[in-house]
Amino acid sequence: MSERERARPWWARLLIAAAVIAIATLIGWGYLTGRKEAASEAEGERTIKVPIRVSNENGEPVIRIDADTQRRSGIETSHLPSTPHPEELRAYGMVLDVARLTELSNNYASAKAQVQTAQAKLASSKPAFERAEKLFSLPQAISQAQLQAAQAAFGTDEASLAAAQSQVRTLAATAYQEWGAVLGKSLVDGSPDITQLIERQDFLLQITLSPGVTLATPPATGSIEIGKARRAAVTLVSPATRIDPKIQGVSFFYTAPAASGVLPGMNVLAFLPSGRSVDGVAVPASAIVWWQGRAWIYRRTAPDTFVRTEIATDRPAPDDGYFVKDLPGNAEVVTRGTQLLLSEEFRAQIQVED
Numbered sequence: 117m118s119e120r121e122r123a124r125p126w127w128a129r130l131l132i133a134a135a136v137i138a139i140a141t142l143i144g145w146g147y148l149t150g151r152k153e154a155a156s157e158a159e160g161e162r163t164i165k166v167p168i169r170v171s172n173e174n175g176e177p178v179i180r181i182d183a184d185t186q187r188r189s190g191i192e193t194s195h196l197p198s199t200p201h202p203e204e205l206r207a208y209g210m211v212l213d214v215a216r217l218t219e220l221s222n223n224y225a226s227a228k229a230q231v232q233t234a235q236a237k238l239a240s241s242k243p244a245f246e247r248a249e250k251l252f253s254l255p256q257a258i259s260q261a262q263l264q265a266a267q268a269a270f271g272t273d274e275a276s277l278a279a280a281q282s283q284v285r286t287l288a289a290t291a292y293q294e295w296g297a298v299l300g301k302s303l304v305d306g307s308p309d310i311t312q313l314i315e316r317q318d319f320l321l322q323i324t325l326s327p328g329v330t331l332a333t334p335p336a337t338g339s340i341e342i343g344k345a346r347r348a349a350v351t352l353v354s355p356a357t358r359i360d361p362k363i364q365g366v367s368f369f370y371t372a373p374a375a376s377g378v379l380p381g382m383n384v385l386a387f388l389p390s391g392r393s394v395d396g397v398a399v400p401a402s403a404i405v406w407w408q409g410r411a412w413i414y415r416r417t418a419p420d421t422f423v424r425t426e427i428a429t430d431r432p433a434p435d436d437g438y439f440v441k442d443l444p445g446n447a448e449v450v451t452r453g454t455q456l457l458l459s460e461e462f463r464a465q466i467q468v469e470d
Contacts, residue, residue, distance in 0.1 A: 170461055177461055179414075179422045186420075191453035193416050194403075198445035200393040205331070206430050208363055209323040209340050209350075209370070209386040211378045218314050220291050221303050227283040234277035241270040296369065298354035309353075309371075318371040319378050322356050323386045325365040331390065334368045338388040340376070347432065348376030350386070387432070397443040399427060401436040405454045411438070414450040414457045422450065422457055 169180050181191070248266035251257040292300035302309045312318040323338070325331070334355065339347045349372070356367035370386075372378050403413050404427070411429050414422045431439040443449075450457060 176423060178417075179424075179457055179460055180420050181422070181460075182420050186453075189453055189456055191456065192451055193448050194451045195446045196397045196399065196443070196449050198395050198397050198443070200395050201398070201431075201433075201439055203390045203392045203394045204338075204387040204431060205325060205329060205390050207323050207325045207338075207365075207386040207388055208360070209321045209384040210360065211372075211380050211382045211384070212320045212322055213380040214313050214320055217291075217295060217299070217303070217310070217320075220287060220294070221310060221314060224284065224287040224291065224303060225306075227280060227287055230280040231277065231284055234273060234280045238270070238273040238277050241266070241273045244269065294357060296354045296357045299369065313371070317374055319374065319376075319380070320353070321350060321370045321372055321378070321384075321386075322358075322360065322367050323350070323370050323388070324356075324360040324363045324367040325388070327363065327365045330366055331388070333391075335389045335391070338370065338386055340372060340378070341385040341387070341432070342377050347387075348372055348378070394441060395445075396431065396439040396441040397445070397447060397449075398433045399437050399440050399443075399449065400451060403449050403451045403454060404437070405458050407458065412458075414454055415443075416448040416450065424458070424461065 171178050171180070181189070244266050248258060248263045252260065252263045288300070288304050291303045294300075295303070299310070301307075309318075313320055321340070323340075334352055336352050338350050338352075340350055342348050350370040351372075353369035353371055356369050359365065359367050378384065399413060404411050405413070411427050412424050413427055415425055417423050425443075427438060427440045428442070429438050431441075433439045
């Protein structure tokens with residue numbers, strides 16, 4: 117110890133020692149606190165790993181969730197029985213442009229008006245010619261030129277009537293050939309059915325069955341699919357007078373109301389009852405999850421096991437569901453929590469990739 121330090125009072129040396137100890141303590145405390153906070157932040161930033169509940173069995177993903185987790189997640193299932201329901205044949209509809217039908221209707225109305233005009237002229241010229249013949253037989257009543265003029269007027273009106281009547285027959289035959297007996301007769305009779313088509317209160321559709329599919333009697337009513345899970349009723353008019361060259365199947369004319377939302381040129385899916393019944397399971401909309409443009413459901417195969425299964429959507433059921441004929445009867449299907457199971461399945465795939 118130097119002379120200067122020995123000259124200091126004892127209490128000064130004590131204060132200096134206390135200050136050194138305090139500073140060292142603060143430095144140590146700050147170091148430990150920083151380490152603790154850094155460890156906490158690192159722990160918080162670390163990804164929380166949820167247990168993977170998906171395995172692959174026989175090439176299919178299988179989800180295993182225990183009963184407690186199912187209850188907490190709100191997963192519910194129902195046993196869906198297989199029941200008979202009317203079979204519907206899937207067909208293809210095209211909304212037709214009725215401009216040609218409108219043109220025929222206008223031309224036919226014009227031809228009928230010409231017939232009426234010719235008949236009125238003939239009704240006047242024929243009696244005039246008959247009077248002229250009687251008067252010509254009397255001495256000095258009328259001249260031969262007057263008789264010939266009356267005869268010419270009568271002949272002209274007679275020919276005009278024949279031409280107008282021929283035009284009416286030709287247009288009627290064209291209507292029958294192009295649109296069939298029902299629409300052709302409606303055009304000739306001027307029925308309200310044609311008026312509704314021309315005024316777009318109804319729209320005309322040509323519905324074509326798949327090649328090789330036939331119906332002994334076309335059903336009086338059917339339905340078309342407008343958008344996803346939305347249907348509109350259609351009413352039979354008659355067998356079609358031509359086939360769809362792209363499909364080459366049996367075709368029929370149907371009408372759909374304007375309220376259905378169809379427009380000329382639209383292609384729609386159509387469903388026609390076949391008159392037969394088939395067994396199938398009615399899968400509600402709440403059980404369906406859509407992925408990659410296809411419909412899927414989850415079936416419970418064990419108390420804690422679920423398997424994803426694709427279903428067909430060609431037989432719509434009430435309440436936006438579908439009739440599925442490939443499911444076993446009384447199958448246990450997830451009706452609530454389907455989206456959660458799909459998320460769980462793909463979360464597992466992401467963790468495996470990571």
